Amino acid sequence: MYKILKKEVLSPTLKLFEIDAPKVAKKCQAGQFIILRIDEKGERIPLTIADFNREKGTITLIFAEVGKTTKQLGQMEAGDALLDFVGPLGRPSEIEKYGRVVCIGAGVGIAPVFPITRALKEAGNEVIGIAGARNKELLFWTDEFKAQCDEFHICTDDGSAGEKGFVSDVLKKIIEEKGKVDYVISIGPIPAMKVCAELTKPYGIKTFVSLNSIMVDGTGMCGACRVTVGDETKFACVDGPEFDGHLVDFNEQMRRAQIFKDEEQRALAAGSCGGGGCGCH
Amino acid sequence: MSLNNSPKKNEMPCQDPKVRAKNFDEVALGYTEEQAIDEANRCLGCKKEPCREGCPVQVPIPQFIAKIKESDFAGAIATIKDKNALPAVCGRVCPQEAQCEKYCVRGKKGEPVGIGRLERFVADWERAQGVKPVECAPPTGKKVAVVGSGPAGLTVAADCAQAGHEVTIFEALHVPGGVLMYGIPEFRLPKAIVQAEIENLKKIGVKVEVDSVIGAIDTVDELLENEGFDAVFIGTGAGLPYFLGIPGENLNGVYSANEFLTRTNLMKAYLFPEYDTPIKVGKKVAVLGGGNVAMDCARTALRLGAEEVHIVYRRSMEELPARIEEVHHAEEEGVIFDILTNPTEIIGNDDNWVTGMTCLKYELGEPDESGRRKPVAIEGSDFHMPIDTVVVAIGQGPNPLVPRTTKGLETNRKGNIVASEETGATSKPRVYAGGDVVTGAATVIKAMGAGRVAATNICELLKK
Numbered sequence: 210m211y212k213i214l215k216k217e218v219l220s221p222t223l224k225l226f227e228i229d230a231p232k233v234a235k236k237c238q239a240g241q242f243i244i245l246r247i248d249e250k251g252e253r254i255p256l257t258i259a260d261f262n263r264e265k266g267t268i269t270l271i272f273a274e275v276g277k278t279t280k281q282l283g284q285m286e287a288g289d290a291l292l293d294f295v296g297p298l299g300r301p302s303e304i305e306k307y308g309r310v311v312c313i314g315a316g317v318g319i320a321p322v323f324p325i326t327r328a329l330k331e332a333g334n335e336v337i338g339i340a341g342a343r344n345k346e347l348l349f350w351t352d353e354f355k356a357q358c359d360e361f362h363i364c365t366d367d368g369s370a371g372e373k374g375f376v377s378d379v380l381k382k383i384i385e386e387k388g389k390v391d392y393v394i395s396i397g398p399i400p401a402m403k404v405c406a407e408l409t410k411p412y413g414i415k416t417f418v419s420l421n422s423i424m425v426d427g428t429g430m431c432g433a434c435r436v437t438v439g440d441e442t443k444f445a446c447v448d449g450p451e452f453d454g455h456l457v458d459f460n461e462q463m464r465r466a467q468i469f470k471d472e473e474q475r476a477l478a479a480g481s482c483g484g485g486g487c488g489c490h
Numbered sequence: 491m492s493l494n495n496s497p498k499k500n501e502m503p504c505q506d507p508k509v510r511a512k513n514f515d516e517v518a519l520g521y522t523e524e525q526a527i528d529e530a531n532r533c534l535g536c537k538k539e540p541c542r543e544g545c546p547v548q549v550p551i552p553q554f555i556a557k558i559k560e561s562d563f564a565g566a567i568a569t570i571k572d573k574n575a576l577p578a579v580c581g582r583v584c585p586q587e588a589q590c591e592k593y594c595v596r597g598k599k600g601e602p603v604g605i606g607r608l609e610r611f612v613a614d615w616e617r618a619q620g621v622k623p624v625e626c627a628p629p630t631g632k633k634v635a636v637v638g639s640g641p642a643g644l645t646v647a648a649d650c651a652q653a654g655h656e657v658t659i660f661e662a663l664h665v666p667g668g669v670l671m672y673g674i675p676e677f678r679l680p681k682a683i684v685q686a687e688i689e690n691l692k693k694i695g696v697k698v699e700v701d702s703v704i705g706a707i708d709t710v711d712e713l714l715e716n717e718g719f720d721a722v723f724i725g726t727g728a729g730l731p732y733f734l735g736i737p738g739e740n741l742n743g744v745y746s747a748n749e750f751l752t753r754t755n756l757m758k759a760y761l762f763p764e765y766d767t768p769i770k771v772g773k774k775v776a777v778l779g780g781g782n783v784a785m786d787c788a789r790t791a792l793r794l795g796a797e798e799v800h801i802v803y804r805r806s807m808e809e810l811p812a813r814i815e816e817v818h819h820a821e822e823e824g825v826i827f828d829i830l831t832n833p834t835e836i837i838g839n840d841d842n843w844v845t846g847m848t849c850l851k852y853e854l855g856e857p858d859e860s861g862r863r864k865p866v867a868i869e870g871s872d873f874h875m876p877i878d879t880v881v882v883a884i885g886q887g888p889n890p891l892v893p894r895t896t897k898g899l900e901t902n903r904k905g906n907i908v909a910s911e912e913t914g915a916t917s918k919p920r921v922y923a924g925g926d927v928v929t930g931a932a933t934v935i936k937a938m939g940a941g942r943v944a945a946t947n948i949c950e951l952l953k954k
């Protein structure tokens with residue numbers, strides 16, 4: 210069992226957990242993820258490693274409550290334990306000295322981009338950070354994120370915090386102002402990543418995105434996480450989750466995310482958790 | 491106790507096909523004591539033991555059957571277990587027609603002795619009595635790591651623990667058992683049987699660390715250098731699903747066999763929404779392939795509610811590599827066999843969902859390298875097959891994670907780990923390998939056989 214040592218409510222639907230998982234903490238690197246299962250009947254769901262502490266042996270997760278499992282997870286408290294916790298999975302981010310880099314976290318994407326930003330900074334890059342969300346409520350970790358950056362921008366769709374607009378608007382301005390950007394990493398909802406990748410393509414700026422494909426095992430065994438990159442089929446769990454944003458077939462990813470839409474609704478509605486006992490609906 | 495001259499095996503009692511096609515309970519119900527003894531009485535007790543030669547682990551077949559004839563079931567199971575640690579599994583899933591029973595003398599005029607069914611009978615009898623843990627040698631103080639908990643890994647763990655070594659199994663998934671748990675369906679191999687075997691291992695001190703992906707947490711090198719293991723056995727299987735590489739394979743509604751079966755078996759999607767993992771099966775399902783994996787997918791699809799399930803296979807019925815019994819069961823349950831047929835494209839709608847396949851018809855040409863007649867496409871035979879779910883079951887390769895993260899571990903062109911057939915030794919000192927990761931997708935009993943060979947040699951090494 211993997212104990213939840215700390216819980217923070219970042220917003221009503223956004224929670225942070227610190228999990229006791231020393232073996233994973235010892236090995237993990239920026240860009241990797243874990244798969245967890247709450248209990249015997251639970252689904253295996255992937256979550257990015259938002260932070261880690263090798264000395265304490267802890268992993269920090271940040272998740273948005275979007276469906277049955279994440280809502281059930283959101284009901285858990287410090288002291289509770291998860292049945293399964295596997296990782297670190299996926300390839301680590303390619304951390305190099307690129308020069309001037311832009312790190313974009315949109316929505317929950319702020320969590321996974323945080324350790325990557327830190328690593329890029331440590332590697333000697335000039336780091337520009339962009340944190341974006343629909344509104345102020347959904348922003349988190351802006352101070353932590355900012356502390357890793359030489360320059361930092363906040364934007365919201367409704368203008369309730371920072372600049373009004375999308376992360377891609379800010380990215381565009383930065384590229385135009387600075388003239389030269391060497392590397393972009395963009396993590397967030399598929400449309401946000403897609404727009405960022407389309408934006409940088411004409412400039413030839415190397416742009417990476419992190420994909421949230423549907424997964425089961427996370428070890429390359431099932432192929433549920435298939436994604437078309439260039440002319441090839443890749444498995445996001447072992448070949449990714451980060452891919453060259455200029456080669457990813459985002460439309461396919463968007464449609465593949467819908468595969469179990471009906472079932473997800475049913476799981477929420479039926480309340481397989483016993484219909485209210487856990488309060489997830 | 492007179493010889494039973496019947497040319498036919500005692501029939502295996504089974505659930506009615508119409509009923510069982512809608513449930514996940516075991517299909518074959520097993521012999522009664524009377525049936526088992528009657529079947530045992532068909533055995534001639536041949537001195538030359540031809541049947542035994544056909545068994546990859548050389549189970550002393552005439553001897554164990556002789557004990558059944560005398561109603562000495564305890565003696566029978568002890569005789570089998572000397573060579574085969576998982577008889578309840580092998581009795582159910584071995585392709586007997588290609589192994590032990592293929593060489594049975596009774597098979598020349600009529601059906602062979604039902605060796606697998608008898609093996610299953612005594613193993614089930616023993617489990618019902620409560621299995622006593624085996625005696626282990628006194629602790630040697632040596633530590634063995636087993637990577638992967640399929641039949642190969644479980645065999646190594648059992649043998650090494652019996653020899654007094656401290657054994658830890660590392661398994662990537664949250665349940666040990668490998669394909670026996672995530673691949674082969676409940677209706678063919680009840681999961682409780684596999685878990686009972688694993689409980690027995692735990693009773694003799696084997697540690698099982700689930701959720702442990704070797705290469706991700708510890709590498710093989712780290713197990714040897716930092717974690718104090720004296721030897722490592724790699725039994726990671728052939729878990730990497732192959733696809734055909736035709737257009738449309740990433741459409742919604744196309745599964746690899748592994749995903750389809752893992753969702754259903756390991757994650758219990760057939761009990762959704764009581765269990766959280768979903769699976770979606772349409773009305774008309776096509777399963778591509780003709781092996782055991784394909785049969786399992788087709789029969790699973792029926793049980794998940796598909797109205798029509800097709801096996802789409804390039805060669806003819808004679809070439810189907812699946813166990814004969816499973817092909818029969820699939821036919822009885824209503825699976826349709828579209829043989830000499832192969833898709834060239836999977837077609838989808840605007841929302842990315844599968845709507846059909848373009849297929850070509852084939853005829854059999856000259857024999858190829860495998861000795862089977864080569865399927866040749868018939869020009870202009872392409873036709874449209876309306877379908878809404880496709881399961882690709884054309885084979886699996888080895889997962890590259892362990893080889894990629896292990897220094898000095900030789901692999902072949904296909905990515906299989908190179909290991910000696912005689913010893914299980916790899917190119918790396920103190921590292922052994924066996925099972926599907928070495929041979930490519932094969933059988934349970936072959937994986938166990940390789941595990942036994944490796945365990946014997948690991949024990950030799952640790953004596954030094």
Ligand SMILES: Cc1cc2nc3c(=O)[nH]c(=O)nc-3n(C[C@H](O)[C@H](O)[C@H](O)COP(=O)(O)OP(=O)(O)OC[C@H]3O[C@@H](n4cnc5c(N)ncnc54)[C@H](O)[C@@H]3O)c2cc1C
Nearest residue numbers: 254255256257272273276277278279421422423424466473
């Ligand atoms: C590598 C990776 C890292 C991720 N990191 C984070 C993170 O740090 N924070 C976060 O909030 N979310 C993250 N996600 C997404 C998260 O896994 C899903 O939100 C979660 O699985 C939804 O489960 P649910 O039962 O609550 O919702 P559901 O109602 O089951 O699904 C809601 C949506 O989540 C997606 N989803 C469903 N099942 C899975 C699955 N098994 N695997 C992946 N996606 C699925 C589907 O697209 C679906 O539309 C990550 C996904 C991946 C693949």
Ligand SMILES: Cc1cc2nc3c(=O)[nH]c(=O)nc-3n(C[C@H](O)[C@H](O)[C@H](O)COP(=O)(O)OP(=O)(O)OC[C@H]3O[C@@H](n4cnc5c(N)ncnc54)[C@H](O)[C@@H]3O)c2cc1C
Nearest residue numbers: 638640641642662668669673704727925926932933934937
């Ligand atoms: C659907 C299906 C039906 C089959 N039907 C039959 C049948 O009827 N009869 C028959 O004889 N054979 C059958 N087979 C084949 C048989 O199951 C395999 O040959 C056999 O299981 C191979 O055993 P193994 O020990 O080599 O590996 P596996 O059983 O594949 O086990 C390997 C284990 O290693 C784990 N693993 C992989 N990588 C790592 C890692 N990095 N770290 C830790 N653990 C890891 C995997 O999760 C898995 O649990 C079938 C196979 C399938 C898929």
Ligand code: SF4
Nearest residue numbers: 545549580584589590
């Ligand atoms: S282990 Fe398999 S091949 Fe050997 S005797 Fe038993 S059923 Fe036959």
Ligand code: SF4
Nearest residue numbers: 533534536541594595
């Ligand atoms: S070959 Fe057949 S009849 Fe002869 S000993 Fe073996 S099982 Fe019995």
Ligand code: FES
Nearest residue numbers: 427429431432446
């Ligand atoms: S999640 Fe199964 S292969 Fe990627």
